[in-house]
Amino acid sequence: xxxxxxxxLALRFGQTTVLNNLDLDIGEGEFLVLLGSxxxxxxxxxxxxxxxxxxxxxxxxxxxxxxxxxxxKDRGIGMVFQSYALYPQxxxxxxxxxxxxxxxxPKEEIEKRIAKAxxxxxxxxxxxxxxxxxxxxxxxxxxxGRALVRDVDVFLFDEPLxxxxxxxxxxxxxxxxxxxxxxxxxxxxxxHDQIEAMTLADRIAxxxxxxxxxxxxxxxxxxxxQNKYVAGFIGSPSMNFIKGTVSEGKPPVFRSGEVEIPLSGxxxxxxxxxxxxxxxxxxxxxxxHGDAAADAPFKTTVxxxxxxxMGSDTQVWSKIADQTFRFRIDGRxxxxxxxxxxxxxxxxxxxxxxxxxxxxx
Amino acid sequence: xxxxxxxxxxxxxxxxxxxxxYTALAFAALYYAxxxxxxxxxxxxxxxEIRMGNIFAPPMEVTFAPWIKAWDSACTGLYCEGLKxxxxxxxxxxxxxxxxSIAIASINGYALVNWxxxxxxxxxxxxxxxxxxxxxxxxxxxxxxTREMGIFGSLWAVIFIHTIFxxxxxxxxxxxxxxxxxQELFKAARVDGSGxxxxxxxxxxxxxxxIFVVAVILQVTGIWNDFLxxxxxxxxxxxxxxxxxxxxxxxxxxxxxxxxxxxxxxLTASVPLVIYFLSGRYFVRGIAAGAVxx
Amino acid sequence: MSAGQPKVFWLRxxxxxIAAIPMILTSLVVFIGxxxxxxxxxxxxxxxLPTTDFVGFQQYERLFGSSRWNIAVENIAxxxxxxxxxxxxxxxxLAAFLDxxxxxxxxxxxxxxxxxxxxxxxxxxxxxxxxxxxxxxxxTVRQLGFENFEFDLISNRDTVIYAILIAGVxxxxxxxxxxxxxxxxxxxxxxxxxxxxxxxxAWKTYIQVVIPMMRGVFVTALVIVxxxxxxxxxxxxAMTNGGPGNASDVPARYVYSWLFExxxxxxxxxxxxxxxxxxxxxxxxxxxxxxxxxNKN
Numbered sequence: 001x002x003x004x005x006x007x008x009l010a011l012r013f014g015q016t017t018v019l020n021n022l023d024l025d026i027g028e029g030e031f032l033v034l035l036g037s038x039x040x041x042x043x044x045x046x047x048x049x050x051x052x053x054x055x056x057x058x059x060x061x062x063x064x065x066x067x068x069x070x071x072x073k074d075r076g077i078g079m080v081f082q083s084y085a086l087y088p089q090x091x092x093x094x095x096x097x098x099x100x101x102x103x104x105x106p107k108e109e110i111e112k113r114i115a116k117a118x119x120x121x122x123x124x125x126x127x128x129x130x131x132x133x134x135x136x137x138x139x140x141x142x143x144x145g146r147a148l149v150r151d152v153d154v155f156l157f158d159e160p161l162x163x164x165x166x167x168x169x170x171x172x173x174x175x176x177x178x179x180x181x182x183x184x185x186x187x188x189x190x191x192h193d194q195i196e197a198m199t200l201a202d203r204i205a206x207x208x209x210x211x212x213x214x215x216x217x218x219x220x221x222x223x224x225x226q227n228k229y230v231a232g233f234i235g236s237p238s239m240n241f242i243k244g245t246v247s248e249g250k251p252p253v254f255r256s257g258e259v260e261i262p263l264s265g266x267x268x269x270x271x272x273x274x275x276x277x278x279x280x281x282x283x284x285x286x287x288x289h290g291d292a293a294a295d296a297p298f299k300t301t302v303x304x305x306x307x308x309x310m311g312s313d314t315q316v317w318s319k320i321a322d323q324t325f326r327f328r329i330d331g332r333x334x335x336x337x338x339x340x341x342x343x344x345x346x347x348x349x350x351x352x353x354x355x356x357x358x359x360x361x
Numbered sequence: 362x363x364x365x366x367x368x369x370x371x372x373x374x375x376x377x378x379x380x381x382x383y384t385a386l387a388f389a390a391l392y393y394a395x396x397x398x399x400x401x402x403x404x405x406x407x408x409x410e411i412r413m414g415n416i417f418a419p420p421m422e423v424t425f426a427p428w429i430k431a432w433d434s435a436c437t438g439l440y441c442e443g444l445k446x447x448x449x450x451x452x453x454x455x456x457x458x459x460x461x462s463i464a465i466a467s468i469n470g471y472a473l474v475n476w477x478x479x480x481x482x483x484x485x486x487x488x489x490x491x492x493x494x495x496x497x498x499x500x501x502x503x504x505x506x507t508r509e510m511g512i513f514g515s516l517w518a519v520i521f522i523h524t525i526f527x528x529x530x531x532x533x534x535x536x537x538x539x540x541x542x543x544q545e546l547f548k549a550a551r552v553d554g555s556g557x558x559x560x561x562x563x564x565x566x567x568x569x570x571x572i573f574v575v576a577v578i579l580q581v582t583g584i585w586n587d588f589l590x591x592x593x594x595x596x597x598x599x600x601x602x603x604x605x606x607x608x609x610x611x612x613x614x615x616x617x618x619x620x621x622x623x624x625x626x627x628l629t630a631s632v633p634l635v636i637y638f639l640s641g642r643y644f645v646r647g648i649a650a651g652a653v654x655x
Numbered sequence: 656m657s658a659g660q661p662k663v664f665w666l667r668x669x670x671x672x673i674a675a676i677p678m679i680l681t682s683l684v685v686f687i688g689x690x691x692x693x694x695x696x697x698x699x700x701x702x703x704l705p706t707t708d709f710v711g712f713q714q715y716e717r718l719f720g721s722s723r724w725n726i727a728v729e730n731i732a733x734x735x736x737x738x739x740x741x742x743x744x745x746x747x748x749l750a751a752f753l754d755x756x757x758x759x760x761x762x763x764x765x766x767x768x769x770x771x772x773x774x775x776x777x778x779x780x781x782x783x784x785x786x787x788x789x790x791x792x793x794x795t796v797r798q799l800g801f802e803n804f805e806f807d808l809i810s811n812r813d814t815v816i817y818a819i820l821i822a823g824v825x826x827x828x829x830x831x832x833x834x835x836x837x838x839x840x841x842x843x844x845x846x847x848x849x850x851x852x853x854x855x856x857a858w859k860t861y862i863q864v865v866i867p868m869m870r871g872v873f874v875t876a877l878v879i880v881x882x883x884x885x886x887x888x889x890x891x892x893a894m895t896n897g898g899p900g901n902a903s904d905v906p907a908r909y910v911y912s913w914l915f916e917x918x919x920x921x922x923x924x925x926x927x928x929x930x931x932x933x934x935x936x937x938x939x940x941x942x943x944x945x946x947x948x949x950n951k952n
Contacts, residue, residue, distance in 0.1 A: 052848050057368050068366040073854025085845035089867035098863075099853030146853070158845075386752055389745075390766045393825065396781045397769070403784065414794040416785065469678045476671030484675070484682045491686030493882040493938050497910040498927045501920065502689035505705075525681050532678065557670035586774035588889040593915070603776040607893050610780045619784060630777040637772035641765055644772065648830060649837050 002061075003028040003154060003186040004049065009058035011048060011210075018044050019210045022058070026188065028153075031180050033197040034190045036207035037233075042190045043158055045207070049188065050156050051075050063153060073103070075154075078147025082159040084139045086131040092142050093127045096149050110149075117148040120179070137168045144179070157189040161196065173199060194234055198222070206230050224351070228358040231281050231351050237315060239281045239351070242323050246352060246361070247275045254280050254352070256321035261298050265348035268361055277355035284315070286349040287327035289341050296344025304339045316341070404428060404624035411619050427620035431628055435621055437600075437608035444625050447605030450516075451585055451632075454601055458520045459580040462527035463573065469528065470535025471561055475547050485532065492529030496589060507594060514596030522590045527583070531576055534650045538572040539565065571643075572650075578640050579647040582633040602629045690931060697924035705920055714925035724926065727904040730816045734823065734905070735884040741824045742880050743873065746831030751861060753832075754839045764836075768829035775826065779893025782822035783809065809895065812902035819894055819903055826890075827883065831876050838872030839865065878941050885934055906930050 004026040011019040019041050026032050034042040047053040049060060051072040059068045067075045086095050093114060100110045118124045121141045131139055140160055147155050157176075161169045177200055180187055191197055197204050198218045205215040206229075214226040225231035231239050244256030251264040252272050261280065293299050302318035302325060313328045314335070327343060335341070352361040399416050404427050406420040433443040440446075472478075473485055503522060507513040512521065542565075550560045591601035600608075606629045610622045637644050700710045718724050749767060753760050770778060785791050788807040796804040808818035842865055850860040866873075888907035895903045906926060913923035 047848075050848075050852060052851060054369050059365070059367050066366050068368070069370045071854070072848075072852045077852065079849070079852045081845040081849060083843055083845045085843060085849040087846070087849075087864045089864070099855065102853065102855050102859070146849070150853075382752055382755060382757070386749075386757065386763050389749060390763055393766050393770060393829070396778075396785055396825070399785055400781055411790060414790050415798055416787075416791055416795055465677045468674045472671045472675045472678075476668050478668045478672055478675075481675065484679050487682035487686055488678060490938065490942065491682060493878075493934055494686060494690060495885050495907060495927065495930045495934060497886075497888075497907050497914075497923075498693050498931045499685055499689040500910075500927075501705075501914055501923065502692045503685065506684075506689075524677075525685055528678065528681050557674065582772055586776075588774065588776050588892070589911075603774050603889075606780065607776050610783075611893070611896055619787075619790070622780065623784065626777050626780050630773045633772045633774070634769065637769055638765070641761065641768075645764075645768070645833055648771075648833050 002026060003030065003063060004188070005059075005061040006049070007059040007061070009045075009048060009060065010056045011044060011053065012056045017210065019048070019055075022210075022212065024205065024212065024215070026186060029184045029186055031187045031189065031200055031202045033201035033204045034188065034207060035192070035194060035197040035204050035233075037192055040207040041210040042192075042207045044210075046156055046158055046188060046190045050077055050079055073099075076152045077154045077156055078150040078152045079156040080140070080143045080147050080158065080160045082162050084131070084136075084143040084163075086139060086142055086146075088131055091128050091130055092123060092134070092145075095131070095142060096127075096145050099146070100149060113149040113151060114145075117145040120148065120182070121145050121175075136164050137172060140164065140172060141175075144176075153185055155185055155187045157187065157191075159190055159192070162191070162193070169193075169196075176200065194236070198234075206233060223349075224360070225281075226360050228279055228281070228353040231353070235283050235285075237284050237326055237328075239283050240287075240320075240325050240327075242280045242282075242320055242325070243355070244278060244280055244321065245275050246272050246278045246280075248272055254278070254347075256280070256323070259300065259321040261347060261350075263347045263350070263352075264297060265346060266350060266352065267348075268352075270361070272361065276361070278361065279353040279355060279358070281351040281353065282345055282349065284327045287343050287345045289327070289329050289343045290333070293342045293344035297346050297348075299342060299344035301340050301342050304335055304337055304341060306337065307335055400623045400627050400630075404431075404620055404627055406620055408618060408620060424620075427618070427624040428628070430618075431609070431621045431625035435609045435618075435625060436612060436615075437605050438612065444602060444605055444609070444628055447600060447602035448628070450595070450599050450605075451602040453516055454519050454523070454591065454595065454599070455581060455584045457516075458523035458527070458584050459577060461520060462524045462531060462580055463576050465524060466528050466531030466576070467535045467569075467573070468561065469532040470537075470539050471565055473532070473536045474539040475544075475560070476557060485536070488529045488532060492526075496526070500589075500593060504593065513594065514599075516595065516599050518594040518596075519590055519599070519601075522594050523580075523584050523587070526590070527580055530651050531580070534576060534579075534647070535569075535572060537650065538569065542568060571646075574640070575643050575647045575650060578636055578643050579651070582636055582644075585632050693924050694928050694931070696920060697928045699921050699924075701920035701924070703918035703920070710921070714921045715929075717922060718925045718929070723901045723904055724906075724909055726901060727906045727909045730903060731884065731887065731905050733816050734820050734887065735881065737817075737820050738823050738827065738884055739877060739880055741820075742827045742831040743835075743876060745824070745828050746876070747835050747866075749828070749832045750836035750839055753836055764829075764833070767832055770826045771830045773826070775889035776893040778822050778826045779819075779890045782818065782825070783894045786818050786821070810899060812899055815895055815899065815903040819891055822894060823884075823887070823890055827880060831880060834876045834879075835869070835872060838869045841872075842868055874941065874944070878937065881937050882934065885930055885937075 002025045004024070006022060006024040009019055009022040010017065022045065034045060036042045044053065048055050051067065051070060055068070059066060061067065062075055062077065087098060090098060096114045096117065097110050100113065114127070118127060121144060123138065123141050123145060126134060126138065131142065134142065143160070161172055164172065173196055189200060201218055203215060203217055204221050206213045206221065208229055214221055214230045221230060221234055225234065228241070232241070242256050244254055246252050246254050246263070248271070251262050251266070252268070254261040254263055288296055300320065302320060304316055304318055306317040308315045309331060311331055313331045314333070315326060315328055316335070318325050329335070353359060354361060402419050403411060403416060405423045405425070407422065407424050407426070410421060431443060432445050434441050435443045473481055504513060507518040507521060512518045546564055547560060550564045555563065586603065587601065588603045588607065592604045595601065606625050609625050696705055697714055698709050698711060699706055700708045700713070753763060757763065786809045788810050793804060793806040796806065808814040846864060846868070847860065850864060886907060887905050888911065891897060891903055891905050891908055897904045897908055906929065910923045910926045910930070913919045913926065
């Protein structure tokens, strides 16, 4: 059963189309992350689901109920905002109780729900404090609590950790994951941070220009990106792209200048016919060197142009077929500019994209 | 089921809430606009028509005679030279006052942001605090001061007073504006060897046109509308337009000519109103800038 | 401080200090010096010229015994309380209305604010005319058939201050509205979203969430409006010239008339000292709140 279904959704402001022809099914209890850079429409989509923005076309179902025209409060959702959006003049307790009181829920029930949420989020000690007296992490917990007490099936998170510093972000990320495991609710989570997306999501929807580029599990998004944009967006440092051609054969071969890479082990969606111009993509972390390179299905030598030591490993900038090629080596290996290193990789890990359509081959 | 919900929420073309909202706004607008309307229609009527008693009725016969009289020959006490005298006095007061007050305040703001010295913030604090002190408290000592300076009862005295009392608000506005500029520019200019005045002229001024526009609007309207300083410091020959208007309207002698009074009122209000209607955004910005204290 | 080189201390930043001389003189001589002078001479028997014949609280005794002063104080109290209440509530209501994605918002705003651009003299003269008992609103409504309609505030001793109040509120409300509208626009949009998800009706969000959040803006508006109220002078002069009799007198006018018309400086100084004290009572807690809090952070 699907928890949320979005059918043919479009959103326009005057002449500008922000979202178009968007379809999305989210399973019950699923943790879906909407990922993309700023302006890609991910927050807008979330606001549409919440009912905070009036859509131009299409339908939204939550728990099999058509909520397209419902007010946010009637959609069975709770929402957590980037700026926490706590009511600053009320205590934490007041913040949690405000919506419930207004909905006419009996006092004992309110107390029970707040006690439960406070326990789960460990915010009992400051229930009587005002938000201004709390740290950022505590405030965000209260904001999550406000969604929790609504006792709803779907939680919407709008970049909830972006205002926190790196350490707190990591802590709260884990807490959100635990929360999801305990509650088993459907969660939609908007972020621009790929680490958050990879660690939290059951599935990730990568968005660009108001369109979903790929909707898949984190592993598939990482290993089998459906287009060049997704491939370049996910992973840090990002994927190497080498321009060249792929030609028919057993196995097919990628060529760029002098370089020839036999693509044994690469899972083609459809076998290439003739010669096709392509991008050949390989992630820096999939490149090996030294002894491991000797065993790799494909190996070559490159010259070190620049290297950036980062402690645990060193990022090396070099060139293959006169195109930038980055990879990582163990931080303990001593290298110098101009060194020639043998590197290798398994074409099984590579990604091929059509040069024009940028879609995966 | 009539129709499965799809697309945008259906909106009633005329929602009762919206109607009430617009009605309330329109009524308020009417209330605010009415006096201006009354001024205008009254100034275009002849006295017999006014005595019939409907101040809201549009003129049956439009006449510009009251305007001409107000400008040219209305009586203020002993003289019957009309408002034009006051108009030119106001111009003579406003132009130098605006220039002097803005020049000094912008330099103050600049010094406060970029050339802080020991105690500069204290003086600024006193300045802001002082802007709330009623003028009456400082009025007489300032009469003595200007008398000692030998300028009491002249244009110079009014200009001097306007420069002083314009200083707190203007300094605040300039200080806030300059503080929001990137300080790197200032540092770069200093490294390049520019001094206090060099940076003011070459770096700050070219970047600050908007705030100077705001300040000019604020000062022109403020000084043009002043009454108290004009009546106390300017001397009878230099009375600004507001003082003359008050004298024309509230002269106890003779029959009251309401149409002339209203024409005189519009003439007096016209300068700030024209500025206001032409520069609404900057005017609003001036209010907001002045309200953010500290 | 660079204690070893005393000369360098005042030479440092020299052009800036020269440039700041007008500011230093204004703050020290005018705002502090003149205020002190006034307070000091309020204890003298100065008539048309200042003398140093100190007479203790005599001027104050006379002041508080003066019915004219008491009327002035009562008037300014009535005017002040109602102006603050009306300017802030009407200003807020208009601001909240304008914040509802209104078409022609700028037209409405322009109309509400234009009185603020005009001189108090102009405002006074216009309302004197509109409220004129024989030819103004009263007469117009009577001609419509309501022959017993009474709207004669301005020539009645007991109500004349309310006539001035109408004019004053008309002038200042637009200003309060602009400030409060800016305050409303500064409220985090996500707060509104949160309250919609919580199902709080908009009016309740305004009252329970947004208005408490705007406390700072309200206080600022209050302080500015209040400090304008204490200065109230031009409007009264233009509208009623204190009349009928002295029924619409206000402290600023009282001071003015003892200064320049009735040549009793001591009395004028005592009255202006009282004005100064009133302002300090408003200002000091506010300054303390604004700047004390900032220093703590």
